[in-house]
Amino acid sequence: MNEVTNVLPEIKIGIMPLTDTAPLIVAQENGYFAKHGLSVSLKMQSSWASLRENLHKGQIDCAQMLAPMPFESQLALSNQAQPVITPFILSKNGNAVTISSSLYREITKKLGYPPLLPMCASVLKSLIKSYKRQGRKLTFAVVYQHSCHYYQLKSWLIAGQVNPKDIEIVIISPCNITAALAAGDIDGFCSGEPWNTIAAREGSGYTVVAAPDIWSNVPEKVLGLLSTYYEAHKAEVFKLILALIEACQWLEGTANRFEAALMLSKSCYLNTALENIAPSLIGSGIIHRDMMPRELAKYHQFYHLHQELGNSPDIGYGARILNYMVEMNHISSIQAKRCNIAKIYRADIYQSAMAMLFEQRLARCT
Template sequence: MSVFGSSKVITHSKPVRVGFIPLIDCAPFVVAHEKGFFSAEGVQVTLSKEASWASIRDKVAFNVLDGAHMLASLPIAASLGIGTVKTAMETSFTVSHNGNAITVSNALYQKLLSNSNGPEDIRSGAALKRLLDKKEPTDPALRFAIVYPYSSHNYQLRDWLAQAGIDPDKDLQIIVVSPAQMVDYLKKSEIDGYCVGEPWNSLAVEQGVGHILVTGYDLWGSTPEKVFGVNSLWATQHPEVYLAMIRALNHACQWVDDKQNQAELLTILSHPDYLNCSAEQLMYGFNTLKPKGQFDWPMEAYQRFSGVDINRPLPNYALWIMAQMSRWQQLAQLPPLNQIVEQVYRQDLYYQALGLARPEEAGRKISEEQENAFLTAVATNRVQLHPDGVLHGLRF
């Protein structure tokens, strides 16, 4: 597959190496490449399909890749040095919001039905809590899969379980499985459920092997899911290229959200180089076709790709993610929260790249004196995201 010719020239000796995971929300990277938006900004880009977020993390850390389609939490985790060699990473552009869900196997769903007083018990986790309370010591532990330990999927799953009174670390097992393997693992009964992005939830329903219980939007409202993350050293060395890529991705996100382009978009994404599945299967993730089954995604839960409120980095979300890392004992020590927010979530470069006037800081600032109280409040459920999402702030 090919791209169009460049209309601008930026002095850069070699292509920018960008990794991606085959998920629907890699679409802006693929579109920017295929539709010539990168080359129109004078940038050569080589896309590299990766198998896991750990691969993305390590290759960006060790300069095999310059940047990547990343979990919104990954640049934070890498910059803090948790789960990997400490490497300064940053993002100046959010690629997408939403798209996650919690899905369980047919066998587990039937058990939940037997322990529920109605659909809300299943969606809230109350039925799962009752099932676990009846578990005998000799019964095998339920196994839920996530895509990465430092991901929204992990934190959303844990938050959902905790709200139901379930201890994620004692009452069941949580393991890491790559997104593309989730449905197969469910089919083989190697896992009982998972939290993952689209299309892997809808495909489980469509293939008759799983049931979607709740979306990430139901849990947290509209929140960032993927970003354009880069090695900070690379960003410092190639500032013009970095800003040009932000402009290209901004153009691509607008193109992706334009319904007139959807048929072409699905054709592009379905190619073996990218998601390697049929265009019909991908339609589930774009509110074009409903999966055959019991679940109807709320309109707000579908992925959103464009708009200032979607694409600019949100400091509130960085604060929220670090609080989740602390809540689930992933951090032994945490530097000043605002310092990490400013180093990793670069709103200044977002506005610079797009030539927009930077408004007054929208993100919540907390003093060093307030940080411990803030982290404790999150861990004890006294701080929640606004029901409509992190854009509207945190509720204390």
């Protein structure tokens, strides 16, 4: 008689080539998905827009998403409304603003000394006036419009009393953003790692301010999926959450983070040198290849030690994201009030997974 082999249905998860993809890659490489009886395939995406569309069309089952993207999908800000939800916060912080070396030199010349770090956007004001007389604007890039990168960049400008309308803001995918800076197509960008570190190491840019300097403890990446997928695969989603909790907990150790950097550097993932990935993971903010790094202990946050709800997509987190979307005129206050946060940021699913974990631990003790 032939043996019957149980083939697990594969869960396709879309990811982007970013350092804060670490929880998903660690869960795969350390065998946490397999431990929980899951067969997972990580699918690298070329841009946030294509990732979003692939999730909407069912070409991937789940995705590493920007924290505002579930709201974007539900509110039909980019195309038809889709019931995207998140049951898990993958990371907080992780972004930075990098300016071109030529802009850094211009600022230094205007001030008579290098700008203090973290750099206040107010140092751009005199240059903006000079550029306006020449009929041009400073151009900054972000990787996606409905993103914390966009909101952090504008928040940084506003805090420095710079009118964001005086800056041209363009959208460039993460993979192309450092090349655009090196070519002089843009004067700066706000992106996740490792792209800031790559620009600094190449000498084309100076990383002058990081997300924790602007606003901190806000969800950056979340696990996104359609609510229809969740309803059809509840057990698998719970197991995904349990595997990701293990990965996020493992990432608390500095030595483990260095090991994670080795995983991420593989050609199938970020495909870049270890020296571009490791620094931000271990709290070292590379400014420029000729400068000492900044200490940034909270550059990447994946798990809050001693806080069981650290990765829970609580309503408070969702409300904060919505507030930024209102402040930056992406949605109206009426849209925000009508938005049922608890139906999008699904803390209830996270809590059900935690209950499942508690039952597993109880069973092992009896």
